[in-house]
Amino acid sequence: MTDMVLLGDEAVAVGAVHAGLTAAYAYPGTPSTEILEYLVRYQKKHGGPHAAWCANEKTAYEEALGVSFAGRRAMTSMKHVGLNVAADPFMNSAIVSINGGLVVVVADDPGMHSSQNEQDTRYYADFARIVCLEPANQQEAYDMTREAFDLSERFKIPVLIRLVTRLAHSRAAVRVRDARPQNPVRKPPVASSWILLPANARRQWHDLLGRQPQFVEWSESGEFNRLRLNEERRNLGVITTGIARNYYVESLDELGYQPSHLHIGAYPVPVELVRRLLGHVSRVLVLEEGYPFVERMLRGIVAPDIEVLGKESGAVPPDGELTPDIVRRAMGLRDRRGQEIPGLSLPNRPPQLCTGCPHADSFDAVKQAIAGFESAVVTSDIGCYTLGALPPYSAVESCVCMGASVGMAKGASEAGLKPALAMIGDSTFLHSGVAPLMDAVAANTDMTLLILDNETTAMTGGQPTILPPSRIGKLVLGLGVDPAHCHVITAHHRHTEGNRKLIRKEVEYPGLSVIIAVRECVETLKTKKKAS
Amino acid sequence: MKYDIILAGVGGQGVLSVSAIIASSAMKEGLYVKQSEVHGMSQRGGAVLANLRLADAPIASDLIPLGSAALILSMEPLESLRYLAYLSPEGALVTSTNPVVNIPDYPDLEGLLGHVRTLPQSRLVDGENLARAAGSARATNMVMVGAASHRLPVKVETLEHYIQTTFAAKGEKVVETNLRAFRAGREAAA
Numbered sequence: 001m002t003d004m005v006l007l008g009d010e011a012v013a014v015g016a017v018h019a020g021l022t023a024a025y026a027y028p029g030t031p032s033t034e035i036l037e038y039l040v041r042y043q044k045k046h047g048g049p050h051a052a053w054c055a056n057e058k059t060a061y062e063e064a065l066g067v068s069f070a071g072r073r074a075m076t077s078m079k080h081v082g083l084n085v086a087a088d089p090f091m092n093s094a095i096v097s098i099n100g101g102l103v104v105v106v107a108d109d110p111g112m113h114s115s116q117n118e119q120d121t122r123y124y125a126d127f128a129r130i131v132c133l134e135p136a137n138q139q140e141a142y143d144m145t146r147e148a149f150d151l152s153e154r155f156k157i158p159v160l161i162r163l164v165t166r167l168a169h170s171r172a173a174v175r176v177r178d179a180r181p182q183n184p185v186r187k188p189p190v191a192s193s194w195i196l197l198p199a200n201a202r203r204q205w206h207d208l209l210g211r212q213p214q215f216v217e218w219s220e221s222g223e224f225n226r227l228r229l230n231e232e233r234r235n236l237g238v239i240t241t242g243i244a245r246n247y248y249v250e251s252l253d254e255l256g257y258q259p260s261h262l263h264i265g266a267y268p269v270p271v272e273l274v275r276r277l278l279g280h281v282s283r284v285l286v287l288e289e290g291y292p293f294v295e296r297m298l299r300g301i302v303a304p305d306i307e308v309l310g311k312e313s314g315a316v317p318p319d320g321e322l323t324p325d326i327v328r329r330a331m332g333l334r335d336r337r338g339q340e341i342p343g344l345s346l347p348n349r350p351p352q353l354c355t356g357c358p359h360a361d362s363f364d365a366v367k368q369a370i371a372g373f374e375s376a377v378v379t380s381d382i383g384c385y386t387l388g389a390l391p392p393y394s395a396v397e398s399c400v401c402m403g404a405s406v407g408m409a410k411g412a413s414e415a416g417l418k419p420a421l422a423m424i425g426d427s428t429f430l431h432s433g434v435a436p437l438m439d440a441v442a443a444n445t446d447m448t449l450l451i452l453d454n455e456t457t458a459m460t461g462g463q464p465t466i467l468p469p470s471r472i473g474k475l476v477l478g479l480g481v482d483p484a485h486c487h488v489i490t491a492h493h494r495h496t497e498g499n500r501k502l503i504r505k506e507v508e509y510p511g512l513s514v515i516i517a518v519r520e521c522v523e524t525l526k527t528k529k530k531a532s
Numbered sequence: 533m534k535y536d537i538i539l540a541g542v543g544g545q546g547v548l549s550v551s552a553i554i555a556s557s558a559m560k561e562g563l564y565v566k567q568s569e570v571h572g573m574s575q576r577g578g579a580v581l582a583n584l585r586l587a588d589a590p591i592a593s594d595l596i597p598l599g600s601a602a603l604i605l606s607m608e609p610l611e612s613l614r615y616l617a618y619l620s621p622e623g624a625l626v627t628s629t630n631p632v633v634n635i636p637d638y639p640d641l642e643g644l645l646g647h648v649r650t651l652p653q654s655r656l657v658d659g660e661n662l663a664r665a666a667g668s669a670r671a672t673n674m675v676m677v678g679a680a681s682h683r684l685p686v687k688v689e690t691l692e693h694y695i696q697t698t699f700a701a702k703g704e705k706v707v708e709t710n711l712r713a714f715r716a717g718r719e720a721a722a
Contacts, residue, residue, distance in 0.1 A: 005559065007569075030571060113570070137592075170568040170583075170594035173559065246592040324597035336599030338617040341647050346614055347637040349542065351578035384576065391636075461571075 006174045008167035009034035011138045012077070012105055015145030016049075017042060020180040022072035022100070023050035025060035027431060028460035029079030030114035031168035032107035036077055037461070049182070053457075055466045056402070056431040057082035061089040061104070068093075068102040068158075069194060071186030073149050077105040080119050085402065085432070087124070090158070094128035095204040097156040097193035100183050101149035107163040110290050111321035114459075116382070116401065118319065120290035125160045125267055129208055131215055132160040132267040133224065134242040138172040140265065144224070146177075155215065157208070164289050166321065167243050212268070220272045224265035227273045229280050230258055237281035238331075239264065239274070239294060244287035247327035254333055269297060278306055285330060286310035289322050352387060358454055358491035358519035359385040362423070363395040365496045365517075366450065369503035370421065376507075377417040381405040381433070383425035384458045384521075396423060403432025406449060410440045413447045419507035420447040426472060427457040427465045434475070440512050441480045448506050448513045451476075452491065454521040462524040469518060476514050485513040492519055533563075535685050536596040538615045539582040541607030542632040546673035550605065551582045553677060553698055557690040558586045568594040577634055579611055586685060605680045607659070607673055608632050609644045616651075625651050626680045626721065628659030628672060655679060655721050662716040667709035674710045678717025688718070 013035050026036035039051035054060035057078040067074035109115040125132030135141040148159040192200045237260040240248045262277045286295040295310035309315040315330045353360050370376045380396035388395045409422035424433050457463040506513035541547040555567045568583040583596045604625045606612030612627035648654045657679040659672040699707045
């Protein structure tokens with residue numbers, strides 16, 4: 001047994017290595033990125049397990065699925081919205097009989113520190129009818145990851161681990177145990193269990209549904225869900241899930257007694273434990289990070305005969321992340337007062353593009369190029385360049401999901417907004433922009449696609465893009481874009497005037513144009529210079 | 533014993549290195565530590581906040597509750613005032629006086645420093661000049677660790693040890709610069 005100081009993300013990575021991981025796949029996304037980053041460093045140092053960045057979360061998931069098919073242990077990690085991209089393989093992998101342990105780690109971002117929404121991944125686990133583990137601290141992140149591989153092989157399902165930002169990005173000491181060896185290669189014993197033709201899929205789905213009581217029984221008797229009843233007092237019961245427990249525990253000193261308490265760290269919800277708690281108290285407070293997942297189950301449609309407090313009652317705010325102070329208030333404790341300077345009001349300091357960023361030069365050129373058009377539209381995408389929505393640029397009008405800039409520009413153009421210009425980064429283009437560009441080629445849509453090629457996945461810390469930058473132009477031409485309207489330019493203020501003219505000419509052309517604006521991210525360039 | 537620290541600054545000022553050095557030192561001395569960091573979008577030139585919690589018993593929450601921090605240690609004066617609600621009534625604020633002006637509505641600097649001086653326990657340190665004198669303006673964050681060192685529940689030797697190990701990979705010269713910066717900050721806040 002040794003202690004290591006690890007981020008929650010890193011504790012998952014080490015747990016996976018010690019569980020006999022054979023391969024891990026991911027696309028970067030805050031707050032999940034550090035999981036695979038750790039494994040990539042680990043592989044460089046120790047020669048394995050295999051760790052690879054992928055084109056997107058769907059391809060990452062499917063590669064992990066192939067490892068499981070081969071009987072070996074695999075992990076895929078992503079941010080919460082990444083699971084939307086990987087939802088197809090995710091849902092169907094619940095129905096095949098998982099062979100080698102398959103662990104899906106999804107890091108939710110309640111409070112939207114670096115995200116477009118705060119969807120709660122526990123619903124996906126429920127949707128797929130599989131088991132989900134929700135660690136409360138770094139030690140549990142390690143322990144649960146190890147356990148998740150065993151569970152996956154025992155129940156023949158993918159097992160989901162749900163992290164949240166505050167655990168993913170917080171560091172503490174973790175006690176680690178001896179590593180288990182990797183599995184040998186071994187194909188699935190029943191071949192038809194992986195061929196989801198309707199006849200097989202019906203059987204597999206029926207079988208998965210039939211095993212639900214086993215999952216609940218495991219969840220009720222397992223070590224991750226613990227019920228403690230206070231025999232003296234019946235005025236309040238508390239249900240915590242995941243990291244909400246930490247805030248609850250901190251409030252206990254001041255509360256002066258321990259209410260009856262059920263902690264849920266494993267799903268499906270341990271029904272019998274919940275019933276025992278509810279039968280014991282007159283009021284229950286539900287503290288959970290994310291959506292009111294457990295709370296809504298308690299409420300149901302037929303009103304329960306005890307009072308339920310939580311996000312839907314207003315005891316806890318319905319959105320945003322939990323804090324120790326929100327939990328104190330919900331427990332009936334008074335706010336602690338800090339210091340203040342009366343009347344002091346401070347300006348915000350939002351994130352911004354780095355000095356010398358190539359995107360800044362692209363925004364300048366675009367703004368000048370589309371000046372004077374009455375019904376122009378500039379769609380954008382997910383990456384550093386989304387900051388082009390903020391002053392001083394205020395250059396883009398949309399940011400929805402990976403790749404949406406391309407399809408949205410096509411739709412907006414077809415609806416009559418012209419010129420339509422889409423701005424997307426190189427990594428985001430390769431992730432989800434190629435397919436909608438195919439649509440635009442097929443229709444020869446009157447739109448211009450500007451690919452901002454900074455040769456990296458910058459926002460998440462400079463991971464390599466899946467194809468080298470030189471190949472993006474060939475890919476675009478290969479899709480059938482007219483070479484006369486496909487250009488590569490340098491995103492530098494020295495070229496802004498020339499770039500403006502070219503962009504202007506192409507947005508005026510009544511067909512599809514693609515412009516690739518190339519210059520390496522200043523941050524990755526700095527890192528490379530330091531390394532050499 | 534519980535000692536909660538709010539670390540503040542602007543993306544790129546080395547807040548995470550400050551956090552790592554204090555955290556490693558505390559662990560070396562047998563304390564429990566939780567260190568919550570900001571990664572991702574907010575790191576791009578925006579306000580950066582780290583929560584560092586030290587205690588002699590296990591710590592549950594990764595986040596510091598309002599009114600509980602013993603110390604706000606800031607690399608930048610505007611940022612030092614952003615988290616006052618977390619500072620306990622007896623808590624101290626230690627900040628560099630050097631502004632990072634990357635927003636159009638940055639307030640009057642003298643006004644900001646005047647606000648800091650009204651707090652019951654505050655210490656202003658010209659981190660950038662001391663760091664430059666020590667060899668590099670980039671070592672401002674280590675000046676600030678030095679300035680806070682009088683209040684931290686860890687030994688000076690331990691902090692110096694982890695400054696050495698943190699910068700060892702960058703060569704002896706960088707290590708020396710950072711140690712000098714640390715000592716200059718410590719002296720300035722004595």
